[in-house]
Amino acid sequence: MNIIVCIKQVPGTSEVEVDQETGVLKREGIDSKMNPYDLFAIETAIKIKEENSAKVSVISMGPPQAAEIIREAYMMGVDEGALISDRVFGGADVLATSYTISQGVQKFGQYDLIICGKQTTDGDTAQVGPELAEFLKIPHIANVKKIVEVKEHSIIVDMDMPHAVQTVEVNYPCLITVEKDINQPRLPSFKRKMATKNQAIPIYSFNDFIDQNENNYGINGSPTRVIRIFSPEANNDREMWKDTPGVLVDRLVNKLKELKYV
Amino acid sequence: MAKIVIDQEKITDPQALLELCPFDALEWDNDYLSINAACKMCKMCVKKGPAGVFTFIEDEVVIIDKSQWQGIVVYVDHMDGNIHPVTLELIGKAKELAAKVNYPVYCLFMGYNIADKAQELLQYGVDEVFVYDDEELKHFRIEPYAAVFEEFISKVKPSIALVGGTTVGRSLAPRMAARFRTGLTADCTVLDVAENTDLAQIRPAFGGNIMAHIVTPNTRPQFATVRYKVFSPAEKTSSPTGKVTVCTIPKASLVSQIRVLQVKPKEKVKSIEDAEVIVVAGGGIKSSKDMEMLQVLADKLGGMVATTRPLIEAGFADPRLQIGLSGRTVKPKLIITCGVSGAVQFVAGMDSSENIIAINTDENAPIFNVAHYGIIGDLYKIVPDLIERLSSNHE
Numbered sequence: 148m149n150i151i152v153c154i155k156q157v158p159g160t161s162e163v164e165v166d167q168e169t170g171v172l173k174r175e176g177i178d179s180k181m182n183p184y185d186l187f188a189i190e191t192a193i194k195i196k197e198e199n200s201a202k203v204s205v206i207s208m209g210p211p212q213a214a215e216i217i218r219e220a221y222m223m224g225v226d227e228g229a230l231i232s233d234r235v236f237g238g239a240d241v242l243a244t245s246y247t248i249s250q251g252v253q254k255f256g257q258y259d260l261i262i263c264g265k266q267t268t269d270g271d272t273a274q275v276g277p278e279l280a281e282f283l284k285i286p287h288i289a290n291v292k293k294i295v296e297v298k299e300h301s302i303i304v305d306m307d308m309p310h311a312v313q314t315v316e317v318n319y320p321c322l323i324t325v326e327k328d329i330n331q332p333r334l335p336s337f338k339r340k341m342a343t344k345n346q347a348i349p350i351y352s353f354n355d356f357i358d359q360n361e362n363n364y365g366i367n368g369s370p371t372r373v374i375r376i377f378s379p380e381a382n383n384d385r386e387m388w389k390d391t392p393g394v395l396v397d398r399l400v401n402k403l404k405e406l407k408y409v
Numbered sequence: 410m411a412k413i414v415i416d417q418e419k420i421t422d423p424q425a426l427l428e429l430c431p432f433d434a435l436e437w438d439n440d441y442l443s444i445n446a447a448c449k450m451c452k453m454c455v456k457k458g459p460a461g462v463f464t465f466i467e468d469e470v471v472i473i474d475k476s477q478w479q480g481i482v483v484y485v486d487h488m489d490g491n492i493h494p495v496t497l498e499l500i501g502k503a504k505e506l507a508a509k510v511n512y513p514v515y516c517l518f519m520g521y522n523i524a525d526k527a528q529e530l531l532q533y534g535v536d537e538v539f540v541y542d543d544e545e546l547k548h549f550r551i552e553p554y555a556a557v558f559e560e561f562i563s564k565v566k567p568s569i570a571l572v573g574g575t576t577v578g579r580s581l582a583p584r585m586a587a588r589f590r591t592g593l594t595a596d597c598t599v600l601d602v603a604e605n606t607d608l609a610q611i612r613p614a615f616g617g618n619i620m621a622h623i624v625t626p627n628t629r630p631q632f633a634t635v636r637y638k639v640f641s642p643a644e645k646t647s648s649p650t651g652k653v654t655v656c657t658i659p660k661a662s663l664v665s666q667i668r669v670l671q672v673k674p675k676e677k678v679k680s681i682e683d684a685e686v687i688v689v690a691g692g693g694i695k696s697s698k699d700m701e702m703l704q705v706l707a708d709k710l711g712g713m714v715a716t717t718r719p720l721i722e723a724g725f726a727d728p729r730l731q732i733g734l735s736g737r738t739v740k741p742k743l744i745i746t747c748g749v750s751g752a753v754q755f756v757a758g759m760d761s762s763e764n765i766i767a768i769n770t771d772e773n774a775p776i777f778n779v780a781h782y783g784i785i786g787d788l789y790k791i792v793p794d795l796i797e798r799l800s801s802n803h804e
């Protein structure tokens with residue numbers, strides 16, 4: 148069985164600020180890390196591998212530095228990995244990102260299961276998994292909270308819905324996105340670190356892909372445009388009440404009356 | 410084709426140029442300046458760099474004929490015909506947008522044995538409800554649902570598609586956006602429409618620390634998902650004028666690789682998302698038994714108690730009662746926070762509440778930046794007093 152896990156490098160903190168003057172995110176001094184939600188995806192794959200003998204590969208699209216998270220995945224027990232990186236892919240939105248990853252996935256040959264995280268901590272859209280499945284023309288199940296059974300030609304999973312849990316069986320090849328809390332991701336092991344120290348991280352660039360139309364990638368292949376980013380505004384019409392507790396309670400009761408709660 | 414080209418001849422101070430890029434995408438190597446894969450195409454280098462070094466080149470794009478795409482469709486989210494209230498909120502917003510550009514408002518309603526429910530939607534002023542009723546659509550499975558959505562879009566050609574940010578919506582909308590190779594903006598909190606029918610979409614990213622204004626300028630339909638409780642529900646009209654159109658789709662289009670084995674309802678706890686009034690317990694609550702005091706207050710106001718994350722971690726309450734980024738998003742009419750500092754992760758889950766009252770001893774607590782009424786005081790003095798006053802009021 149072949150499993151591919153999609154992972155993304157994100158800023159080390161989401162407490163980012165917008166530069167008021169330029170309208171660009173301030174990134175200086177922010178280091179990067181693996182999208183925390185993707186750790187659950189890797190753990191899910193490794194667990195399946197341990198119980199059913201599978202090969203687990205990771206794929207990531209990002210700048211050259213994103214190779215770091217692939218190395219981290221190796222240390223967790225992943226067998227293979229590849230980085231998709233090219234200037235042509237810059238400025239991609241969800242559509243272009245998913246399309247590019249779909250081209251990259253095809254470099255791995257035959258696969259049975261693709262696992263994505265629930266969402267990222269930067270773009271935070273939770274859309275890449277379903278869009279990737281669409282481009283690969285395979286079914287997907289989102290919000291998977293439990294792997295019930297891994298069979299030879301299908302997998303049974305629990306999908307979390309607001310008011311119900313839906314247990315579904317889906318044939319391979321398919322894609323699932325996993326909830327956080329589906330498992331407890333293992334830490335990178337020192338033994339694996341030594342063992343994979345010299346393991347190569349292949350890089351796929353635009354020239355390696357089947358689709359050689361630059362207009363399908365990066366900013367050119369992106370139907371959305373971010374016009375402006377800004378910090379959320381604080382609510383301006385606000386009152387501060389500073390007084391003795393007795394007076395504060397009086398005012399509060401009056402306010403609740405005014406709002407028709409009393 | 411858009412790209413940035415560098416005129417190597419005009420480079421005088423390469424080190425200064427490297428500083429221009431907020432994403433470290435510029436490299437100076439062998440006396441040659443290049444842009445690597447870290448480039449986000451933010452164009453800062455073009456805007457801030459010395460004239461002529463960086464040039465943004467964009468070939469003329471083929472402009473689509475937007476008049477071919479008309480109307481706003483709302484995807485009707487439901488379970489066994491019970492319509493999710495986010496649907497009514499989206500209808501409310503759709504009507505507001507439609508009025509500006511003179512568009513009809515449609516509903517797309519797919520499922521099994523739902524035909525009679527479609528009539529209900531007309532009461533909210535929808536112009537046309539398209540119903541696809543088929544046994545294959547009994548449970549949500551992505552391929553048949555996507556096939557119906559595709560069929561509908563190809564037939565009706567809506568300019569804008571609004572989908573609830575529910576489990577189903579968040580699966581279906583991206584699938585459709587990819588199929589039509591168009592844009593999808595996730596979890597919008599503000600929506601407006603320009604005269605040229607482009608949707609102005611504002612959404613939080615980076616866990617609510619950043620807001621982004623996003624457009625889909627040259628593809629249709631424009632997809633947006635919106636979470637529950639972000640917009641206000643549509644009002645009922647006294648004289649509905651819309652109609653229900655029943656559609657069919659060939660069975661062959663509804664095949665699926667997915668088999669639904671079981672649907673197990675979760676035990677019913679009324680969720681804080683549905684509460685009109687919420688009293689929030691924060692770190693200022695010292696022991697789990699003090700939660701009772703807040704419960705009494707909530708009962709008096711006909712609401713529910715919710716908490717911040719530290720109290721969940723301390724085991725004071727059920728995790729389903731947590732508000733915030735890693736908890737629930739709420740939009741009650743009234744929220745009273747008691748001893749809550751107002752961390753961004755908390756605020757992200759409640760800042761669109763209609764009336765926010767905050768009680769905190771620290772006048773510099775960030776919660777006061779979002780509170781409409783900030784009460785600087787000790788909750789252990791104010792809450793018991795308030796309860797007493799409310800009790801005497803009723804008698």
Ligand SMILES: Cc1cc2nc3c(=O)[nH]c(=O)nc-3n(C[C@H](O)[C@H](O)[C@H](O)COP(=O)(O)OP(=O)(O)OC[C@H]3O[C@@H](n4cnc5c(N)ncnc54)[C@H](O)[C@@H]3O)c2cc1C
Nearest residue numbers: 153208240241264266267270271272273274275594595614
């Ligand atoms: C402020 C801001 C707002 C944005 N809003 C939108 C928007 O509304 N619509 C839009 O189309 N684009 C948007 N983008 C762009 C979008 O975030 C990026 O295109 C990003 O590449 C993909 O989306 P995500 O980070 O939201 O991933 P998600 O869809 O949240 O990621 C889900 C999963 O997909 C996989 N995955 C995601 N990215 C990669 C990757 N690069 N390599 C490998 N696996 C990956 C991972 O398994 C991940 O857990 C926005 C960007 C910013 C900075």
Ligand SMILES: Cc1cc2nc3c(=O)[nH]c(=O)nc-3n(C[C@H](O)[C@H](O)[C@H](O)COP(=O)(O)OP(=O)(O)OC[C@H]3O[C@@H](n4cnc5c(N)ncnc54)[C@H](O)[C@@H]3O)c2cc1C
Nearest residue numbers: 691692693717718733734735736748750752754769770788
């Ligand atoms: C990735 C991530 C996700 C997170 N998600 C969430 C989330 O979903 N929800 C969430 O809530 N948090 C979340 N957090 C945690 C968040 O950052 C804060 O730590 C948390 O919200 C603080 O909770 P608090 O305000 O109740 O407690 P504290 O920060 O301890 O604040 C207590 C406040 O009570 C006041 N106070 C003390 N005594 C009294 C008194 N007697 N009367 C009145 N006021 C008093 C104090 O002045 C103080 O402001 C997340 C953090 C991270 C990193």
Ligand code: SF4
Nearest residue numbers: 430448449451452454
């Ligand atoms: S466009 Fe932005 S990210 Fe790309 S090189 Fe210029 S400054 Fe850097």
